[in-house]
Amino acid sequence: MHLDLKCSLTGESYPVDQLQNLSAQGKPLLAEYDLDAIKETMTPQAVRARNIRSMWKFWELMPVDSPEEAVSLGEGCTPLLQANRVGPFEPFENLFVKDESFNPTGSFKARGMSAAVTRAKALGVKAIALPSAGNAAGAATYYAARAGLECHLFVPEDTPPANIVESKLGGANIYLVNGLISDCGRLCREACDQFGWFDLSTLKEPFRVEGKKTMGYELAFDLADHFGTETLQLPDVIFYPTGGGTGLIGIWKAFDEVEALGWIGSARPKMVAVQADGCSPIVKAYLEGADSAPLFPNAATCASGLRVPVAVGDFLMLDAIRKSSGTAISVSDQKLMQGTEEICRWQGISACPEGGAVWKAAEQLMSDGWLSPEETIVLFNTGTGLKYNHLFKSDDIPRIDHEGENWMKILEQQS
């Protein structure tokens, strides 16, 4: 394996050929590749020419020795869609949505699980376990099924029903917990100790972040394709909905890696972390100038992906936000639901509430003057809206009797 695992706090090395969770300091381990060794062969041109329809086209920067080793379901290669300049989107001249709903089980979590399950399987794991507030549950279930592993999920009892049905159908063992994701995390840890399962909690094993970082690589290709340039391009600003924060941390890590490969220069997008008012530990820590974010009390938001009151990667997120001259901002549940509907109706993009949140954050920062109309801005829609049907009403749909005589009147009243 052409990579080292290093503690993200101390830089101390850990063996990559053994199962790893957190470092001795309780911090995430991050993968470090021998970039000089692959620099000659892994060029943007070479990657472009590969007929691999998944994030594993970047396999030299992933925990495998060849793409065939990957436990893959076609994750990644999601579209970057330019927003039409209509309605509330009118002021934005170069607004894009990276639509992560085009993934197995409909969310960006697939990327992380593909990488983590690939490495766990290679190291002989038979059963994985993790806490999840939503999308990670489905992703873990289906990658475990693909790899022939047992899957154990600890989910808060208010997890969206769609995630539970999906995971049950995929054969996972699910446990509904009367608490928050942080409570689920504790039970998961104890159960892993007891039963010998491998703990796949985000950032508590080193490879989910490796899968998610591929969003950063793809973005550089997507924008080059859009603008028709040979040279890879990054946007001016990235809005990322931040629960556990692994996506934001991964994208930030990806940029450093491809700079070392000579694919991009030293310029970086401003990274904007977006949370919900009811659960905004990173925003609070950012505004207070703190380096870490303690548990946010009484966390509550309908955007289940943002319902993460404490994150082990807190210091890495805060570091990326500050180094990039970005910011952190929260929006109310009412606003983020409104934003979800606006993306659907004006852009035709099926958004999840987390996607709605980043859009309203961008709208806010544009009206504050923090953004300029001509800046290239990317919003991450981290998953499909289909898992959030329980949040939307549809009991006021008109009914018409096809054998009746007055049905045309009902249509007239609607128009």
Added chain:
Amino acid sequence: MHLDLKCSLTGESYPVDQLQNLSAQGKPLLAEYDLDAIKETMTPQAVRARNIRSMWKFWELMPVDSPEEAVSLGEGCTPLLQANRVGPFEPFENLFVKDESFNPTGSFKARGMSAAVTRAKALGVKAIALPSAGNAAGAATYYAARAGLECHLFVPEDTPPANIVESKLGGANIYLVNGLISDCGRLCREACDQFGWFDLSTLKEPFRVEGKKTMGYELAFDLADHFGTETLQLPDVIFYPTGGGTGLIGIWKAFDEVEALGWIGSARPKMVAVQADGCSPIVKAYLEGADSAPLFPNAATCASGLRVPVAVGDFLMLDAIRKSSGTAISVSDQKLMQGTEEICRWQGISACPEGGAVWKAAEQLMSDGWLSPEETIVLFNTGTGLKYNHLFKSDDIPRIDHEGENWMKILEQQS
């Protein structure tokens, strides 16, 4: 526009620069391209080199003069996943799933709507209308939203809730009808006459089939990529779940087009149309040796995409099945639900019931000796399983109290 519209029964031409529905004979119009004119420039190599992440990479074979005209949300470019040889899938040496859940709104219907809405918009349409038993509703809603068109949907009242919520969120006008899709179709037609909306019913306008045919083009590239050949390849057998049948008809049409371009030879896959026992008009007509399929009485199946008792493209489907030496087969609802679960649990692919149906049909035909183990077989999973949550129970998930003492016992009982 470099194409003609011809009646699929008589071959008579219709003007392409006007809105068209059925021919004077009440039959579908199909697009015919000047293939000689594009043969030189549109090579597989040229298509491969295009940085267009959607089915519009095949734009010369679509109703546009340039890819920029397309109303696109990133439809197509779906993965072809090889099935693991595990459990009930063990006998299949070369089984693949073309996973159409990787589409906007999670189904293959996106391809058809992207093409149809593109052309409708170009011809000045302001409002579209259609009947739908499920996935077409969401796709029409989001493409109409993308194009800034009004959208009117006539849906049977037993349409899966997910489709209704999705369409409402996307701003469509939905009407719940106490009847079947055929009743919805009649109301839609009358409403279009009354209000001047454009009828986008499948095969009743010429371009939904043009979008869906791109599944055929992609398959030829996908298999070449998989087997590492420069030459495009087709499978030996294709299993397609057949409601309105536009997908099957489109794929069959695509093969003729790319043969004329010199991309493939004259060999064709056997086309297998799969329906549900409770709604199997095409299977019945095929077995009876008929050229058309009358309305199937009392149509009923939980696979809403297969709940189409009469199809205007019946004769085209039957023709493709017979010319390809294929067959038509139906499976029970119990079997197709079992098949859905098997694909999820053994392959890690989130299947819809229609995907479950094609898998059980393939299993049946293998055990009958109609298929050989070494044949290259492609199953179409036409959409995400997420829209069918209402069919699956999840009320037996164990609950654990994170402050209690006995929670570990519950886990032990599960294992």
